Amino acid sequence: GAVVSQHPSRVICKSGTSVKIECRSLDFQATTMFWYRQFPKQSLMLMATSNEGSKATYEQGVEKDKFLINHASLTLSTLTVTSAHPEDSSFYICSARAGDGNIQYFGAGTRLSVL
Amino acid sequence: AQSVAQPEDQVNVAEGNPLTVKCTYSVSGNPYLFWYVQYPNRGLQFLLKYITGDNLVKGSYGFEAEFNKSQTSFHLKKPSALVSDSALYFCAVRELNDYKLSFGAGTTVTVRA
Numbered sequence: 001g002a003v004v005s006q007h008p009s010r011v012i013c014k015s016g017t018s019v020k021i022e023c024r025s026l027d028f029q030a031t032t033m034f035w036y037r038q039f040p041k042q043s044l045m046l047m048a049t050s051n052e053g054s055k056a057t058y059e060q061g062v063e064k065d066k067f068l069i070n071h072a073s074l075t076l077s078t079l080t081v082t083s084a085h086p087e088d089s090s091f092y093i094c095s096a097r098a099g100d101g102n103i104q105y106f107g108a109g110t111r112l113s114v115l
Numbered sequence: 116a117q118s119v120a121q122p123e124d125q126v127n128v129a130e131g132n133p134l135t136v137k138c139t140y141s142v143s144g145n146p147y148l149f150w151y152v153q154y155p156n157r158g159l160q161f162l163l164k165y166i167t168g169d170n171l172v173k174g175s176y177g178f179e180a181e182f183n184k185s186q187t188s189f190h191l192k193k194p195s196a197l198v199s200d201s202a203l204y205f206c207a208v209r210e211l212n213d214y215k216l217s218f219g220a221g222t223t224v225t226v227r228a
Binding site: 004006032034041042043044046049091093095097102103104105106107108109111 | 205
């Protein structure tokens with residue numbers, strides 16, 4: 001089946017630093033990738049939709065300058081949390097839309113802890 | 116606007132008993148419906164989907180779901196639950212021309228031995 005790899009799985013950083021999270025589709029080309037944020041015991045909140053070769057579309061309330069998304073190839077999208085603060089600590093999950101377009105396959109998630 | 120409701124925060128069943136996780140949805144037009152499962156500190160795993168066709172959809176790990184248009188429901192079922200089915204289950208919906216998924220709040224399933 002379709003596999004999405006997300007790296008790193010866990011990152012701890014100091015307040016004010018930037019953190020980059022990678023999302024790769026390993027065995028398929030993903031024209032669209034999605035970035036979600038999940039708080040403990042809550043549902044997934046869509047942050048942005050990332051289309052290869054174009055600017056990401058951010059959901060209302062998500063700061064585009066804070067969460068930089070790059071989708072430079074059909075298999076890679078990155079999310080950079082700039083100048084991270086403790087309130088950015090969360091579980092970030094990416095997904096990629098497979099060829100038939102109907103199923104999103106998810107990465108394993110990244111646990112970000114900002115000290 | 117599309118939305119999903121999972122009315123139960125938690126479902127507890129004994130191993131070997133039937134498992135049902137409820138989901139209702141609201142969407143303009145025909146829905147595309149999905150179930151995902153999430154284990155602790157992991158991403159979501161796709162279980163099954165309904166796009167069109169038979170109302171009863173069979174998926175991974177022995178799960179199935181029944182689409183009921185009149186009740187706008189898409190309940191997840193498994194005839195005989197296993198302890199390993201203990202996890203967080205999400206129902207999701209999207210519309211025909213929008214690839215963005217809307218997720219329910221999730222239902223924690225606990226299967227006791």
